[in-house]
Amino acid sequence: xxxVTQTPKHLITAxxxxxxxxxxxxxxxxxxxxxxxxLDQGLQFLIQYYNGEERAKGNILERFSAQQFPDxxxxxxxxxxxxxxxxxYFCASSVEASPADTQYFGPxxxxxxx
Amino acid sequence: xxxxxQSPQFLSIQxxxxxxxxxxxxxxxxxxxxxxxxxxxxxxxxxxxxxxxxVKKLKRLTFQFGDARKDSSLHITAAQPGDTGLYLxxxxxxxxxxxxxxxxxxxxVKP
Numbered sequence: 001x002x003x004v005t006q007t008p009k010h011l012i013t014a015x016x017x018x019x020x021x022x023x024x025x026x027x028x029x030x031x032x033x034x035x036x037x038x039l040d041q042g043l044q045f046l047i048q049y050y051n052g053e054e055r056a057k058g059n060i061l062e063r064f065s066a067q068q069f070p071d072x073x074x075x076x077x078x079x080x081x082x083x084x085x086x087x088x089y090f091c092a093s094s095v096e097a098s099p100a101d102t103q104y105f106g107p108x109x110x111x112x113x114x
Numbered sequence: 115x116x117x118x119x120q121s122p123q124f125l126s127i128q129x130x131x132x133x134x135x136x137x138x139x140x141x142x143x144x145x146x147x148x149x150x151x152x153x154x155x156x157x158x159x160x161x162x163x164x165x166x167x168x169v170k171k172l173k174r175l176t177f178q179f180g181d182a183r184k185d186s187s188l189h190i191t192a193a194q195p196g197d198t199g200l201y202l203x204x205x206x207x208x209x210x211x212x213x214x215x216x217x218x219x220x221x222x223v224k225p
Binding site: 002004043044057090104106 | 149156159162217
């Protein structure tokens with residue numbers, strides 16, 4: 001158990017819908033990262049927040065957005081869902097945002113778009 | 115196109131054999147990490163290397179960061195069935211603070 005929690009564990013929805021994925025970082029961690037893992041694309045970095053502020057942006061689509069709240073939990077919003085958005089979405093947290101920082105991954109949310 | 119290329123993609127070996135997994139890029143990274151992921155779970159960090167030329171050993175695992183901080187290798191000695199899993203390298207890009215993961219190496223160690 002990494003100490004990072006993600007809800008829900010599974011999510012099944014239809015194309016065109018909007019969903020929200022939630023992540024609670026480890027106690028004391030200020031940085032939250034979101035990743036998408038699909039079979040054909042591997043693990044892709046989406047976005048990073050540090051203490052409520054966006055720190056780095058990866059391959060995040062415009063239909064996706066994220067935020068980190070004052071209590072440091074984070075939400076990833078996915079809208080106008082397409083079949084290709086079906087994937088495992090991981091959240092990770094770390095204490096700071098330095099290069100040598102250890103990221104601890106949550107168990108993931110499996111999104112299926114039908 | 116992946117920024118980090120891992121090879122081989124798949125590896126099936128017998129218990130007791132040695133193996134090396136490679137992670138290569140044309141980009142410079144401020145740090146490079148190796149993870150192991152089991153089906154249905156999140157990746158678990160094995161090691162972080164920061165300095166060019168750095169070598170780290172964790173029991174039977176030896177990690178090396180290239181001198182130019184563009185590539186890395188993971189060597190496992192006397193592999194065991196418990197080593198089976200997906201091995202991922204990940205680099206934090208030097209200038210833009212973004213993370214990139216390699217495509218992974220799926221290792222199967224047969225008893």
